[in-house]
Amino acid sequence: MFKINDYIIYGSMSVCKVLDIIEEENPYIGLKSYYVIQPVYSDKSTIIKVPVDNKKISMRHLLSKNEIMSIIENIPTLDLLEIDNEKQKSEQFKSIIKSSTCTKLTQLIKSINKSEEERLSLGKKLSKTDEDFKKTAQKLINEEFATVLNIPVEDVPSFILNHLHQKN
Numbered sequence: 001m002f003k004i005n006d007y008i009i010y011g012s013m014s015v016c017k018v019l020d021i022i023e024e025e026n027p028y029i030g031l032k033s034y035y036v037i038q039p040v041y042s043d044k045s046t047i048i049k050v051p052v053d054n055k056k057i058s059m060r061h062l063l064s065k066n067e068i069m070s071i072i073e074n075i076p077t078l079d080l081l082e083i084d085n086e087k088q089k090s091e092q093f094k095s096i097i098k099s100s101t102c103t104k105l106t107q108l109i110k111s112i113n114k115s116e117e118e119r120l121s122l123g124k125k126l127s128k129t130d131e132d133f134k135k136t137a138q139k140l141i142n143e144e145f146a147t148v149l150n151i152p153v154e155d156v157p158s159f160i161l162n163h164l165h166q167k168n
Contacts, residue, residue: 002035007147009100011057012136014143015040041143041153058100062148071102072163081111093133102144105137
């Protein structure tokens with residue numbers, strides 16, 4: 001269970017702050033508890049009420065700084081996602097975005113970056129679908145890493161690159 005003022009990941013909404021925990025009477029099921037959350041990096045006027053026992057959308061605590069540093073350090077060893085069938089690839093990418101699992105999101109970004117390099121070497125551009133998946137995954141990663149590492153969102157990519165170059 002989350003507490004008031006906790007920062008959490010709420011599905012693809014990314015980092016949210018728990019503003020309150022309330023109980024409301026529902027005529028069909030009785031008293032029900034809700035988290036009142038607010039996205040940290042998008043529209044600050046958005047307030048979301050989520051059932052405490054929510055099972056539909058992934059909610060979790062943010063990773064620790066150690067967990068984030070471990071993910072960054074393991075980027076060079078992450079396997080690429082290799083799926084030839086576009087429909088299967090799209091479904092797997094959607095599933096990864098929905099899960100909001102940082103290791104999988106990082107793997108997705110690494111895989112799309114590799115595909116982009118290959119396509120550019122052939123004079124082709126990345127598909128719009130892959131570009132959109134990459135942007136979404138980067139947003140999720142950057143916002144969570146920025147919050148935990150206490151750095152601006154726009155500094156996350158350079159932080160990752162600098163850390164990787166220091167290891168080599």
